Amino acid sequence: MFFVRTASLKDADALRALLSETFHATYDPLYGEAKVRELVDAWHSIPALKTRIEKKGGEFLVADDGRQLGGMAYAAMSTKMAKTAFLHQLYVRPSCQRMGIGRDLFAELETCFPDAEIMRLEVEPRNTAAVAFYQEHGFVEVDRTTSCGGPDSGLPAIVMEKRLG
Template sequence: MFFVRTATEGDLEKVRRLLCETWHATYDAIYGAVKVEQITSQWHSPAALKARLERRDGEFLVADDGRQIGGMAFAAMAPNMAKTAMLHQLYVHPSFQRQGIGRDLFAELETCFPDAEVMRLEVEPQNSGAIAFYTAHGFVEVDRIDNCGGEANGIPVLVMEKPLV
């Protein structure tokens, strides 16, 4: 059984491995293993994860069973969008998907931003599993953009939002 808790610095290497494995399982067929490796080495580096952990306006969670990390989530208040929490990451290791870990991580995140009225996220248009998960949890598509995270990377995303009030 996995329990959701706030991540610590001691979790970061396990989280990094989880993200790399999950990204390869999800995105190799879309982008190819080389591009996924490039993305994960940048976005999921120890320094990038530590910066998220240290954000005062964010919440970094893990699902932990005492032996391993089965999932992780990170959200933070959007700096340029009033009353909006941005869900940056919600990943469950492929061997633990469809067991309620994502639901539990998301349920905890929803309670972490009392001033937020909206939660927003970006998702790869070909990631039908994630889109189905977010739709089932009340998100709706509000936009499409050509570059994930606002970077000129050519990675298209759907922008989805959910009211929190």
């Protein structure tokens, strides 16, 4: 059984391993192994993870069974959009998918931002499982971008939102 808890700096190595495994399983077929390795190294380095874990106004959660992390989620209040929490990451280890971990992580995140009226995210259009997950949890498409994850990334994304409260 996995329990959702706040991530700590001690989780950084396990988080990097989880994100590397999950990113390769999800995105290698879409972008190729070399591009995914580049993204993992840029977005999921130990310093980058530690910065997010310690960020004020952010919430970094893990699903932990005492032996391994089965999933993670990270969201923070937007610095550009009023009353908007941005879901930056929600990933579940491939061997742990379909166990309710994503649902549990998301349910906890929804309660972490009492001032937010909207939760927003970006999702790769060809990641149909993720798109379906977010639609099942009340998100709707509001835009599209070619800069998923950062300016000039060249990565396409569907921008989705959900009203909170």
